[in-house]
Amino acid sequence: MTTNGGSEPVFCTIVPPHVLDRLAQHEDDAIAGPARRTLEQDALHRTRRRITAVRGAAAPSGTPSDKPDRTIYDAEGAETLPGKKVHAENDQPAQDATVNRAHAGLGATFELYLKAYNRHSIDDAGLPLIATVHYGEKYDNAFWNGEQMVFGDGDGELFLDFTIPVDVIGHELTHGVTQYTANLEYYGQSGALNESVSDVFGTLIKQYALGQTADQADWLIGAGLLGPNVHGEALRSMKAPGTAYDDPNLGKDPQPATMEHYVRTSRDNGGVHINSGIPNHAFYLVATALGGNAWERAGQIWYNVLTGGDLKPEAQFADFATLTVKAARERYGAGDEIQAVQKAWAQVGVPAT
Amino acid sequence: MRIQVRRTGGFAGIERRAEVDTSGRPDAAEWQALAERVLASGRGTPPAGVPDGFRYEITVDGRTVYAADPRLTEEQRQLVSRVLKEGA
Numbered sequence: 001m002t003t004n005g006g007s008e009p010v011f012c013t014i015v016p017p018h019v020l021d022r023l024a025q026h027e028d029d030a031i032a033g034p035a036r037r038t039l040e041q042d043a044l045h046r047t048r049r050r051i052t053a054v055r056g057a058a059a060p061s062g063t064p065s066d067k068p069d070r071t072i073y074d075a076e077g078a079e080t081l082p083g084k085k086v087h088a089e090n091d092q093p094a095q096d097a098t099v100n101r102a103h104a105g106l107g108a109t110f111e112l113y114l115k116a117y118n119r120h121s122i123d124d125a126g127l128p129l130i131a132t133v134h135y136g137e138k139y140d141n142a143f144w145n146g147e148q149m150v151f152g153d154g155d156g157e158l159f160l161d162f163t164i165p166v167d168v169i170g171h172e173l174t175h176g177v178t179q180y181t182a183n184l185e186y187y188g189q190s191g192a193l194n195e196s197v198s199d200v201f202g203t204l205i206k207q208y209a210l211g212q213t214a215d216q217a218d219w220l221i222g223a224g225l226l227g228p229n230v231h232g233e234a235l236r237s238m239k240a241p242g243t244a245y246d247d248p249n250l251g252k253d254p255q256p257a258t259m260e261h262y263v264r265t266s267r268d269n270g271g272v273h274i275n276s277g278i279p280n281h282a283f284y285l286v287a288t289a290l291g292g293n294a295w296e297r298a299g300q301i302w303y304n305v306l307t308g309g310d311l312k313p314e315a316q317f318a319d320f321a322t323l324t325v326k327a328a329r330e331r332y333g334a335g336d337e338i339q340a341v342q343k344a345w346a347q348v349g350v351p352a353t
Numbered sequence: 354m355r356i357q358v359r360r361t362g363g364f365a366g367i368e369r370r371a372e373v374d375t376s377g378r379p380d381a382a383e384w385q386a387l388a389e390r391v392l393a394s395g396r397g398t399p400p401a402g403v404p405d406g407f408r409y410e411i412t413v414d415g416r417t418v419y420a421a422d423p424r425l426t427e428e429q430r431q432l433v434s435r436v437l438k439e440g441a
Contacts, residue, residue, distance in 0.1 A: 079422075267368065273366025
């Protein structure tokens with residue numbers, strides 16, 4: 001059994017940037033990928049240092065805009081990026097509903113990160129948001145390619161248009177936020193954390209857009225994406241992992257809710273879309289225990305962990321859990337928040353010391 | 354010639370497999386030529402890919418090459434989509 005993306009090399013920052021630049025152009029992704037990620041991380045650290053330096057001075061001119069800068073492209077059924085430019089930030093709504101949904105979803109994501117966490121776009125430096133729609137033929141997927149969003153139309157039977165659920169758009173863009181922050185390795189537990197963080201902020205983007213409190217939200221990921229004849233309501237459930245679908249074509253939702261049912265597998269990059277059910281459920285438990293708007297206290301704690309600088313790329317569930325306890329204490333002191341966090345991780349069987 | 358494709362990952366994280374046996378097919382020569390080009394240009398280890406991007410294992414008569422979206426070659430793209438569409 002072979003697995004993907006497992007033990008690719010990691011380049012320390014000791015490798016000179018010009019060497020990394022050349023490696024990043026390498027045709028072999030196993031070499032180019034880590035080099036590129038290292039360069040991205042380096043750029044981020046330089047930005048952080050610059051921001052720290054600028055903050056000291058009274059120069060607000062470098063502050064990124066509070067408005068998103070969105071551009072939508074149309075691949076017209078090909079798999080070439082970015083495709084034909086069809087919509088700019090200030091254009092009137094397009095004829096194509098898919099283009100308008102992509103534009104709105106990018107906006108909803110920008111809005112949550114700005115209003116709830118004062119984050120200016122994916123990189124916190126005003127990164128323009130680019131999306132390509134109608135990628136491929138009956139293409140059953142959406143992804144962030146490191147630089148932009150890509151949406152398929154779905155096959156129309158199992159999956160519909162991937163721009164339909166706003167939480168899917170938020171999920172994918174959050175992979176960009178993770179790339180610019182903790183840069184969690186996409187394998188095993190760190191990969192499941194990467195996936196979970198995308199589900200957490202994906203659902204928060206939906207809840208914020210709909211103005212739903214924790215007890216009003218459906219806590220589903222990908223509701224509205226499955227075709228009308230599929231037996232299932234969504235792709236994942238944070239409230240009840242493992243119950244989102246059970247269908248002759250798709251199989252059954254394989255997600256566990258607790259460590260007792262943790263799935264050891266080399267498939268799916270070591271089960272990144274499977275075991276994410278465990279931290280997903282922990283977030284749900286914290287948010288519903290605290291009540292009110294989930295993006296406020298629960299979301300703030302998770303956001304602080306993701307962006308705080310202590311979360312390592314190779315972090316395991318217990319590392320993440322421990323950092324959420326620390327973040328809750330730092331932000332809210334000894335109160336309901338820290339108790340809710342400790343209780344949630346205990347309930348899913350992850351030690352948070 | 355047996356051509357198998359396994360697609361993993363993706364937003365849904367749901368695996369798909371399909372295979373085509375070219376023997377006896379009227380278009381066998383075309384399939385074989387395409388499969389051989391994919392083998393020749395393919396890599397023996399999985400590329401890193403991107404989060405939620407599809408990853409592919411293409412096995413032709415026991416020899417496996419790997420690929421990942423969004424960086425498939427035109428031949429890989431053709432073969433993968435034909436096998437997933439027409440294969441069983």
